[in-house]
Amino acid sequence: DIQLTQSPSFLSASVGDRVTITCRASQGISSYLAWYQQKPGKAPKLLIYAASTLQSGVPSRFSGSGSGTEFTLTISSLQPEDFATYYCQQLNSYPRFTFGPGTKVDIK
């Protein structure tokens, strides 16, 4: 099975900061990677698919990049509503669509 790791697992940042989260796959997954945001008590929300394509309605301060085994999610200027947990998910190894362990973004 393809394993995903995320770093950091926890991140403390201020409003306006540029934030980068990394997701690494145990083997190449091309661009079959999605990023989700989850707020406490809520369902996950799709932010990015195909590693770098912004989901409709998601603010442009979110961006994704990478292919193969290393991927990044960047928030260019952190906003108060962005404090949440972020998960990557690989969709290369059908149908075992594993998630990363998550990165919690907290207020500094």
Next chain:
Amino acid sequence: EVQLVQSGAEVKKPGESLKISCKGSGYSFTSYWIGWVRQMPGKGLEWMGIIYPGDSDTRYSPSFQGQVTISADKSISTAYLQWSSLKASDTAMYYCARQDVEADAFDIWGQGTMVTVSS
């Protein structure tokens, strides 16, 4: 509006059976895969399995194969997740989600069903 609406919270005893549901609306239910995701209290997301309601083709994560059953009734646009004998370790929030094949990601999520198993 495209949405998935899940059944309400459940409290069960160990050994009991349970079937929770996920009803799709606002789109062609038979044309999209529906996946199930577990989130144990305070933990991350775990992929359980997926079903194509059009023909009930179902695939499971190895971790959940034999532990749960995923099914669908396309006549009422509803997918199901069921257990034959619950354990305390099944206590979790369960989400269903629609796979957008073009995006190759899960774009629509249900609100979640909390399952509590306790004696």
